Amino acid sequence: MTAAFDTDQMMSVALSRLLHDGEIGFIGVGSSGRAHTLVTGLPMMAGHLARGRGVDFDLQIGPLIAPDLEQPPGSWFDNEIYGWRAPALIGSDVNMDGFKRGAVSVGFISGAQIDRHGNVNVNRVRAADGGWKRLGGALALPEHCAFAGRVLLLCDLAERTLVEEVDFVTGFGHRHRGVTRAELGLPGGGPAALVSDLAVFDFAGGEMRLTGLYPGVSADQVEDRMGFVPARAPDLAELEPPTAAELERLAGLNLPELPY
Amino acid sequence: MRPKLTSVEEAIGLCSSGDAIALGGATMRRKPMGLVRALAGADVGDLELWTWIGSADVDLLIGAGKVRAVNSAYVGFGAFGLAQTSRRAFADGSVDFRDWSESSLAEALRAGSAGLPVALTKALLGTSLAAGLATEVDLPFTEERLMAVPAARPDVALIHAQSADELGNIRRRRPNRTDDIDHLIATSARRLIVSVEEIVPRAEVLDDRDATIIPGTYVDAVVHLPGGAHPTGCDGYYDPDLAHLAAYAEASRSAAGIADYIATYVDGVDPARYRELTAGEVTA
Numbered sequence: 001m002t003a004a005f006d007t008d009q010m011m012s013v014a015l016s017r018l019l020h021d022g023e024i025g026f027i028g029v030g031s032s033g034r035a036h037t038l039v040t041g042l043p044m045m046a047g048h049l050a051r052g053r054g055v056d057f058d059l060q061i062g063p064l065i066a067p068d069l070e071q072p073p074g075s076w077f078d079n080e081i082y083g084w085r086a087p088a089l090i091g092s093d094v095n096m097d098g099f100k101r102g103a104v105s106v107g108f109i110s111g112a113q114i115d116r117h118g119n120v121n122v123n124r125v126r127a128a129d130g131g132w133k134r135l136g137g138a139l140a141l142p143e144h145c146a147f148a149g150r151v152l153l154l155c156d157l158a159e160r161t162l163v164e165e166v167d168f169v170t171g172f173g174h175r176h177r178g179v180t181r182a183e184l185g186l187p188g189g190g191p192a193a194l195v196s197d198l199a200v201f202d203f204a205g206g207e208m209r210l211t212g213l214y215p216g217v218s219a220d221q222v223e224d225r226m227g228f229v230p231a232r233a234p235d236l237a238e239l240e241p242p243t244a245a246e247l248e249r250l251a252g253l254n255l256p257e258l259p260y
Numbered sequence: 261m262r263p264k265l266t267s268v269e270e271a272i273g274l275c276s277s278g279d280a281i282a283l284g285g286a287t288m289r290r291k292p293m294g295l296v297r298a299l300a301g302a303d304v305g306d307l308e309l310w311t312w313i314g315s316a317d318v319d320l321l322i323g324a325g326k327v328r329a330v331n332s333a334y335v336g337f338g339a340f341g342l343a344q345t346s347r348r349a350f351a352d353g354s355v356d357f358r359d360w361s362e363s364s365l366a367e368a369l370r371a372g373s374a375g376l377p378v379a380l381t382k383a384l385l386g387t388s389l390a391a392g393l394a395t396e397v398d399l400p401f402t403e404e405r406l407m408a409v410p411a412a413r414p415d416v417a418l419i420h421a422q423s424a425d426e427l428g429n430i431r432r433r434r435p436n437r438t439d440d441i442d443h444l445i446a447t448s449a450r451r452l453i454v455s456v457e458e459i460v461p462r463a464e465v466l467d468d469r470d471a472t473i474i475p476g477t478y479v480d481a482v483v484h485l486p487g488g489a490h491p492t493g494c495d496g497y498y499d500p501d502l503a504h505l506a507a508y509a510e511a512s513r514s515a516a517g518i519a520d521y522i523a524t525y526v527d528g529v530d531p532a533r534y535r536e537l538t539a540g541e542v543t544a
Contacts, residue, residue, distance in 0.1 A: 030287070030313070030334055032341045062439050076339060079289060079493050079500060082437035092286075092312075092441050093370065096363035100382070123359055123389070124350075134350040134357065136342055137334030139313070142361035142383045172386035184385045185405040 005242045007197045008037065009250055010214050011154070012045035013242040015195045018152055019050040019057045023105035026148065027061050029078050030139045035110050036076065038154040042195075043108040044069065045250055052249040060104075063095040064088075075256045099143040102187060107144030107151045113166040114153055116208050116228050118173025118191030120145065121166040138170045145171030150192035157196045157225035164228045174206030181206075198222050200239065207231060212239040264428035264482040268531060271453045271481035272298045275416050278306045282369075282412070282449050284419030285492060286313040286440040287338050288500040292420040293317060294488035295455050297534065299418070300324035300526050310414045312365055312441050316491065316508055319343040322355055323518035324526065329356040331412070333365050337509050344512040359389055364409055366441050371411035372448035378408040417449030420489045421473070422496055423458040425465045428479030429472045430454055437495045446474050455485035457497050487535050504538065 005013075019025065027043050029036075043059065048069050050057045058066045062078075067086040074080050082089060090098075098104060111120035112135055122141055124132045144151055151171075155161055165176075173191050174181055181190050194201040199222045200212040209231040210219060215238055223229050242250075272295065275281060281299070285291035296317045299307075306328050309318055314335040321327050323345040335343045335357075349355035360368070367379035380397075384390040384407050394407035419442050423431040432438075446452050454474070459482075465472060488494075491504035511517040525534060 030336070030338055032337070032339045036339065077500065077502070078287060078338065078439065079437055079495070082289075082439060083435060089436060089438075091443075092362075092439050093366045093444060096366050100363060127351075131351060134342075134347045136336035137332060137359055138361045138389060139334050140362040142387055142389065143363050146383050146385065169386065169388040176386060179386060181386075185382070186385055187382065 005247060008042060008045070009242050009247060011195055011197060012042045012049060012250065013246050014200050014212070014239060015042055015046035015152060015154070016049035018193055018195070019046060019055060019106065021056045024058050024060060024103065025106040025108060026099070026104045026144065027059055027108055028139055029062055029081055030136065031110070034156065038110045039108050040076070041255060042154055044255060045253060048253045049246055049249055063090045063092050065090060069253065072253070072255050096140070096143065099140065099147045102147060102149070104147065105149040107148035108154060109141055109144050109151060109171065110154045111161070111170070113161060113163050114155060114194065115163050115166045115173065116230070117175040117206060118153070118203050118208065119166045119169050119176050120153070120171040120173065121168045122170045123168050126167045141171045145173070145188065145190060146186050147188040150189040153191055153194040155194065155196055157198055157222065159225065159227040162226040162228065174203055198225065201230060202233070204233070209233050210236055212237060214239060215241045261427045261476045263426050264476060264479050265426040265459065266481045266483060268294065268298045268483050268485065271295070271483045272302050274451050274453060274480060275299060275302070275304050277304045279304070279415040280308040280310060282414035282417040282445045283309060283311040283314065283317045284417065284440060284442040284445045285317070285489065287315050288492045288505065289438065290420045290440065290442070290489045290494050291315060291317045291492040292418040292455055292488065293490055293492060294420070294485040294531055294534070295418040295453060295483065296320060297526050297529070300326060300522065301528070310412055312362065312445070315343065316505070319345045319512055320522070320526070322346055322349045323512065324522055327355050329358060331358045331360060331365065333360045333362045337505060340505055340509040344509070345518050348515065358393060360393065361389060364394070366444060368409050368412040369441065369444040369448040372413040373444055377411050379411060380406045380408055382406060412448050414449040416451045416453060417445050418453050419446055420455045420485070420494065422456060422494065423460045424454060424456045424482050425460055425462045425476070426482070427462065428454065428476035428482045429465045430456070430474035430479065431460065431465065431471045432473045433471060433496050435495055443473065446478060451480045452478055453481045453483065454479055455483045455488040457486055457488065457494055459484050485531055487538070488531070490538060501538070
């Protein structure tokens with residue numbers, strides 16, 4: 001019998017299966033609301049799951065290196081996050097240098113807009129009247145996209161989020177208006193996967209491709225929630241639900257309450 | 261080393277209309293809010309702001325009508341959401357937002373600190389951020405594609421620190437929960453104003469020089485401003501005042517709201533009066 005599970009648990013399990021031995025994943029803390037859960041909470045859950053399987057996967061939260069996931073902070077406010085028990089809190093510019101020289105294996109990001117080629121926008125979106133609406137700002141999202149060994153995107157599927165082309169390129173994906181990563185000479189690998197609330201995608205050939213559906217979800221349901229129709233992998237299949245052991249391990253992770 | 265301890269009015273007198281002003285701290289930690297409030301109430305304007313990760317500092321100065329341009333990698337309130345005064349100023353075009361990434365902005369400040377005219381970055385390659393900010397350059401020794409950004413050399417930097425002696429030797433005490441680039445903000449600027457929670461005896465500094473993060477020789481003015489980061493936090497002294505930040509975020513949702521906030525907490529409100537007004541709000 002399969003245990004009951006929620007969307008965040010399924011997403012974190014799917015994400016954890018993409019984490020490998022010897023890697024360092026970078027989590028930022030600048031977001032709010034659902035985005036915060038997506039790019040902070042879910043990667044911590046996924047890292048905890050991967051470590052439970054014996055995968056030597058370390059996380060860093062901004063400049064805080066390898067915090068003790070067994071003893072989470074009391075809240076998600078960053079003064080508490082940076083008080084989290086950890087072996088090191090490095091300087092922020094030293095931290096950025098690490099990104100630039102390739103010390104970050106995996107970046108976890110989301111976006112107000114994500115397009116077919118994995119370009120991400122968190123800066124500004126076009127309003128209905130043609131003007132711009134400002135969001136918070138890039139933070140280190142361009143660094144994730146330029147330098148991380150690979151980027152794992154996280155989002156809830158919505159037509160306004162999954163767009164044919166982003167209004168503004170905060171982070172470069174695989175291609176934008178005919179220009180490719182290789183031509184730009186970006187050192188990092190760029191988007192490798194999108195883990196959403198209904199399904200998982202890869203970027204084989206540099207373009208978003210539906211590869212795995214969560215239990216009970218159809219490909220048509222997925223496409224109905226997107227602003228473009230993605231390619232479908234020939235071996236598109238339903239993903240395994242979280243195991244009882246995975247759910248038990250997640251239950252043992254006492255993260256502070258997530259905002260959404 | 262000459263004494264640097266002065267009043268907030270004297271210190272802010274180092275800022276002139278049209279200046280580029282750099283602001284330390286990040287989001288909810290050690291924003292130089294006491295100095296920012298004094299600047300917001302001073303007879304200066306047309307300012308170009310530089311900050312790595314902005315929040316109430318940038319938003320309040322925009323609300324006070326002091327800002328012509330903002331250079332930053334972010335302006336917002338993290339868990340409390342977006343900076344609404346900034347968003348209105350962006351939408352109506354009254355403030356020019358030059359949006360950077362974290363590493364490229366740190367590099368621009370590092371170049372300014374090192375006396376170099378430009379910094380090099382790959383972070384902006386292929387992004388929309390590069391427009392108006394970065395130019396691709398041909399370089400010797402390499403075939404790699406790189407972009408140059410102009411060095412940041414602000415006129416005045418404002419930072420808030422934990423303690424200093426009267427000569428302006430700036431100290432950090434544990435716990436260190438910082439995620440900022442205050443040392444680059446400080447060294448890139450032509451003049452440096454530091455507000456501190458405490459003034460400590462010179463002997464304490466000499467007995468424990470390892471806690472000095474910025475020497476007094478780099479500092480133009482030190483202001484004793486207990487609670488000077490409020491409503492953001494100051495490690496080892498107080499946490500961010502979440503209730504006040506939430507109230508600020510709410511006030512900033514309308515032009516009238518931010519005007520009321522400024523009338524209450526900025527106009528004619530000196531640091532002592534501000535502490536009275538917010539007493540009981542600070543969650544120490």
